[in-house]
Amino acid sequence: MHYIPNTDGDRIEMLQAIGLASVDELFSDIPAQVRINAPLKLPSAFSELELLEHARQLGAENANIDDYVCFRGAGAYDHFIPSVVKQIVSRAEFYTSYTPYQAEISQGTLQAIYEYQTLICQLTGMEVSNASMYDGASALAEAVLMSCRVTGRDRLLLSQTLHPEYRQVVKAYLQGISVEAVEIPYASGLTDLDWLKKELNDRVAAVVVQHPNFFGLLEEVDEISQIAHRVGALFVVSVDPISLGILQPPGTYEADIAVGEGQVLGNEMCFGGPYLGFFATRERFVRNMPGRLVGATTDSEGRRGFVLTLQTREQHIRRVKATSNICSNESLNALAAAVYLTALGKEGLRKVALLCLRKAHYAWRETAKLNGFSPLFSGTFFKEFSVNCPTSPPKINQVLLRQKIIGGLELKGSYPEHENGLLVCVTEKRTKEQIDEFVESLRKIGEEQ
Amino acid sequence: MHYIPNTDGDRIEMLQAIGLASVDELFSDIPAQVRINAPLKLPSAFSELELLEHARQLGAENANIDDYVCFRGAGAYDHFIPSVVKQIVSRAEFYTSYTPYQAEISQGTLQAIYEYQTLICQLTGMEVSNASMYDGASALAEAVLMSCRVTGRDRLLLSQTLHPEYRQVVKAYLQGISVEAVEIPYASGLTDLDWLKKELNDRVAAVVVQHPNFFGLLEEVDEISQIAHRVGALFVVSVDPISLGILQPPGTYEADIAVGEGQVLGNEMCFGGPYLGFFATRERFVRNMPGRLVGATTDSEGRRGFVLTLQTREQHIRRVKATSNICSNESLNALAAAVYLTALGKEGLRKVALLCLRKAHYAWRETAKLNGFSPLFSGTFFKEFSVNCPTSPPKINQVLLRQKIIGGLELKGSYPEHENGLLVCVTEKRTKEQIDEFVESLRKIGEEQ
Amino acid sequence: MREKLVFEISKKGRVGVSLPRCDVPEEEPERLIPERCLRKDLPLPELSEPEIIRHFTRLSQLNYAVDTGFYPLGSCTMKYNPRVNEEIASLPGLARLHPYQPEELCQGALRLMYELGEYLAQIGGMDAVTLQPAAGAHGELTGMLIIRAYFLSKGQKRHKVIIPDSAHGTNPASAALCGYQAVEVKSDKKGCVDIGELNKLVDDDVAAIMLTNPNTLGLFEGNILEIAAIVHRAGGLLYCDGANLNALLGVARPGDMGFDLLHFNLHKTFSTPHGGGGPGSGPLGVKKALAPFLPVPLVVKQGKRYLLNYNCLLSIGKVRSFYGNFGVLVKAYAYLLSLGSEGLRQVAENAVLNANYLMNRFKDHYHLPYDRICKHEFVLSGARQKKRGIRALDIAKRLIDYGFHPPTIYFPLIVNEALMIEPTETESRQTLDRFADALIKIAGEDVKTLKSAPHHTPVGRLDEAAAAREPNLRWKK
Amino acid sequence: MREKLVFEISKKGRVGVSLPRCDVPEEEPERLIPERCLRKDLPLPELSEPEIIRHFTRLSQLNYAVDTGFYPLGSCTMKYNPRVNEEIASLPGLARLHPYQPEELCQGALRLMYELGEYLAQIGGMDAVTLQPAAGAHGELTGMLIIRAYFLSKGQKRHKVIIPDSAHGTNPASAALCGYQAVEVKSDKKGCVDIGELNKLVDDDVAAIMLTNPNTLGLFEGNILEIAAIVHRAGGLLYCDGANLNALLGVARPGDMGFDLLHFNLHKTFSTPHGGGGPGSGPLGVKKALAPFLPVPLVVKQGKRYLLNYNCLLSIGKVRSFYGNFGVLVKAYAYLLSLGSEGLRQVAENAVLNANYLMNRFKDHYHLPYDRICKHEFVLSGARQKKRGIRALDIAKRLIDYGFHPPTIYFPLIVNEALMIEPTETESRQTLDRFADALIKIAGEDVKTLKSAPHHTPVGRLDEAAAAREPNLRWKK
Ligand SMILES: Cc1ncc(COP(=O)(O)O)c(C=O)c1O
């Protein structure tokens, strides 16, 4: 076994040193009736060459976005990843190290996380950020739990324009504790403010929306924020970090907790993970925050250094009273996000956001011109928009696939009221040529109806 | 320009500091009539995303050996490369450093080359190895030049069973100096020993053969070595390092210089380069060797360390009298070879060689059974063999390509006497299934004749 | 060799990446988005590409890592991360997939997930597996939610979860997160669950017991069958924290011992790299009776096709978006295939052999609170050294001077000045000996040398108290 | 932090890689190969995969590199190597090609080579380009062979090649390798070719003059047009060593100055990484009259197809197998495309600006033998320091303590105690300033500190004399 340095000779000598006659004796403390004697039913070992070939074959059974043109978003996005990001996260010193418990030999990871935290604050306009959560959905669930802790309240209002899976996750996290989650209906694709104003009261720990929302639309975040704060509820918002290249950051509209999916910040779509949830809030809530935090401090010679800090919030110290049970997070993905945000920088992120905005609007306008296709909602959008199709979206997507295009997401699955709704995403990677081809295909489909 | 940190502001301040008004003034020493005023006719800049897409498209216009099954060798071979090799050569500390002139901050490269030199000696059974040459062919040319220096003679005998391109390169290197290269004809696919014995005399600096030779056959190296030495000529041999997993190394048959193509030691085929020529010889010739050498020594505290040594042979010191003009060599490829040889190790390299041997013989036996196909020669071979086909090899290869098989090399190009000859290579990467499919295709082609 | 922050390197006007020109009409954003929604200022840093690469490369060099040295961090299974797994996980056909792409266009990915689930079920002795949890603690939460749903489905609402005092902090935290009261059971003199105590605690309000086996002392719970009988008799379930599964691979299966749920730490046992703190992956296996409660979707096989099944009425729903940390799953899958069933057992055997060999070398130099055969790890106590004023922390820091990563310290909580050492199977005897020599030498070193360690790191011991008192969690101008 | 040799880590019985089982009949090798041809023993090391990765990773950390710091190594153009080029060069469609695969299956590769050749011709002002040479010196050799063939084709056999005293060692060595007599021409006070001298040396036995322009002092040969006239008048050719082309990109073209041949160092000017000493790539451009002599094959375009043309009667043949260092060509091609014509000029402008800025900072502290505007690099002399017994070597070693790679020293040979500094365009002004501060500080430091430098490296200054006296070029048991 080439991953195991011990040779047969080593094993014999080591057993001798500990006074045992056989490896089996090392397992004599396991009751005989549960010891396995036959090999497990697993495939026999693949050599490296066979393994690579097998993996390539598995890969060939998947459509990958180098070969297919992707107009699908809905929580995972085909954004461009600069080579520098991949280069840095593939540095063995980063990816083969553990959580930086020993600060003196982990300054690389620690400083990078500190930079990540700062970058997330700069991006969101919030005061503090943790070192990452599992993903956008679980980050939102943690935000909701924290809202309850902070306010001592037990009711939540979740907009129906939140990603359906995010709502599911929040609800799952609430199953064990007595907090009630109520969904806010939507009108014209946006969180229904009238309903919200009516139902909101001082039992509500937080109002939770996504911005831009699942349909791609910009929510009335300023107003929702004010409405929520009026009753002392927190305003929790889940945002697309790319949109923050041009959109007002949560800090400016007084969000109390801003979370979101960090995949778009330099992480591959990777069939859904590993991603990272970012989590930012107000300084005064810091001791209520879930997740790891890195802080700057000094050593005895006054040199700046970084350490894990405020660990008394965490499970390994506080145990049942911890602010979360999270231990391993998504550190390497956070590193990717830090490198991405540094590489794009002030100008770059704005440019990417502008490209998304313009291309999405170009695609939307061209689609809206087609016979049978019409916008599902009239609101302002960023990089995703919803259209109503002249025929069933699954059929449309089937046709598109033949042209190696992955079409929009069929809304019907989560929103049965939009039988023919299609959620289309256009990132900066889509060229005009690709968009034109996509629209042209839609045109043909429309005309065949 | 994202590779250039200077901002416009920097440029202005820096010009001020040196007392110039404009960047143009920096170029005022260039005669005006040769200064370019219009931009060059080059494409305008590609963004990283566009560049990647463009490169992928170029790549898609090539058949790559992940998608095609390769039975072609003839100097570049489809051997398996363990992941560890790629991981190590992609360490920035290795690939973004220069030649290790400053030993104290280059011990990584220096020690790795010292290990490479040792590994090449272990593999070839020779006494000393240099740090690499450009490729197998130019290494052979350098060996030939060294033979002339060492013997003071001006005639060379090159076997016609040497790779045709290697012969071309040797001859090109000899153009400027008055050394005559004579080709030794072959009989039954092997260097003609009778001819050799007849023509050999004390004007001959070296007898040069390839082993296994271009047709895949094992040469009578023991005997050739003796014959050459009888008249005081050097015996220079170009060997396939993979074959040394099971074949007697040049050291045992008293070769004076052993060279070869190191591509097979962990380097991608990469359309012909970068490769590396290895170069090993006797200790007593060391001051006549071309190329860089690393030696072990100690620092003032007695710690072992490594340095470039015997540099007085080299161009930067000896100038016109240097043993070669080589400066940059193929260090990173040599590193790959060192990692490869370490990873394969004693057992692994033997196993790879055995796999090649057995699979090639299996393919050969199965092919020989086919109607119309017959071995071109009867000699012993390692991983390549030559067959005579019932129809024109280009036609055969055309058919194979449709099945995504890259067939053998058509011999006719370099050996017009073998009109229907095909040189087939089978490495350890070829599965029985692939070989069977290849043979089955040949069978069908044979039957259609 | 310390490094400035990116913000300190930043200079106005620098760009780090080149982006495509806009090939569609360049409308002003104000025409597409109401002005009040547009941000005025984006205070991100500005660096050129060379500066970025150099900065992060230099940062990386400030880290210790498995690839640079021995990392005997107890409970963390810092084994070697095979290179081929990284190569495979970055193949475009496995890395560049949209999670919602049509089922017919991700059969390879679904097959991989299906097979990995099957293999893990085999290894753990479980009937069904979800790959959704993103880490061990996430698996625990998922397990707790399933236990709750299971009892609810039977009309029961149990409130307690029993957890040993030696347990990892995530166990009580996960139970609490799910609304359970965590009840602590003491360890006995042998370092295992005190059966007498347990008997007293178990009643029909106990939903489950959460055990780590081998436990955090590296000891196998020898009474596991009795424990299972006690808990099952009271209608409770057994949850296994599988963080220490490395010791049992191919040797014994938690499912056969009576465990009803088991989470796997792919980033420990199954060699996926830890990434400086994540991503991990914490698949959860359950026995048949609990399978209906697993999160959606499950990967199922119909004939030759693989499907995502969302249609699970009793499911707890979802604990994260999509299907789990797929990229991590790929590496664990590749690892399992390169081991095969034979290799799997070799992992356990060598991990346990290495641990016992190493433990044995310390017997005369450190207090060994539980002197019996250990599994993949063992816990020393710095109690003797403490008498001289030397703390476990000092010993740990001093090890850095010798080129080693320190063990886990002060955990488990039941051992005074704990030093928890896990060598893993991927270390050679030579390395173990060098480490043992160092730790033994340290046992006799003077207080001053130890207190001032480490001596050759870019920063010395840092003021953690100050860091917590006045948190500085982000750079400001 | 020093590291054993792999041979010292090796232990009998360890394996580093898993290989496929044999799926064809496992015949004994003795049955296929005569016993006397089979080797008895293969004395290679035996390590497990984790040991291999750790060993070479640790070795890597002993290296200084462009990615870890400033590398002002004069003449070497150690600029930043863009990451995307590495990504591109490792695409299977570009990296995993057999050189002899059929033309119709490598159109992408041939197109890339064709276009790169065209771009280089454009940049250098040449008419035809071969991509075959593997490095600069190899390009020189190719050029010399072409010059020889050219004169032979005209029935002339010229014997001399004129080379300035400031030239790089490869120039005389390449000329000699090709049987030419290298004749040295002195530099004048301004650091350029002495025209008077040149006039005396040029006759009809001169095949060529080899010039580096800007020369190795970093100075542009201002009399280049006159030089060209002199040499051409005598029927000789002008060869340009393009190692210093970084200064001229998009600003001026050697072809326009009268050069007939020019080699490019892709691993310098065109940002392909140097790999610790190679691989490089040294394409050679020539004027029309010399094109027929280029090595075979040439990539030609016919309609929309690209072909390899071997059919060149006057060709010198081949200087290496196949077509050149294709993998390096890919990176240079990618680099050129990401620059475009505008970016190309920016490279030169900033490289020259950085050099002049830096040079200016040293004027008061070091002797500057040629005090005029430099191009991409400049040469200081440590003459003043030498009076105190401090050598250029000491200054160089001391720079290491400050975290910098030393400049090239003792070259060019015509400057006493030369320190040859090339900052490149990819360094920021901040870095230049930090470097200048260090070098200026060193100018005033005491002898002892300098002589004992470097102080923090894994090894100190090594005994090179002993290394050469009793060469130890390989490990032995
Ligand atoms: C015994 C034990 N349980 C649970 C965990 C938590 O696992 P994770 O970090 O994957 O959430 C750990 C991790 O350190 C552990 O050692």
Ligand SMILES: Cc1ncc(COP(=O)(O)O)c(C=O)c1O
């Ligand atoms: C001026 C000059 N000429 C020639 C060379 C040789 O180039 P290469 O190392 O690519 O053979 C160099 C390399 O250092 C150089 O600086």
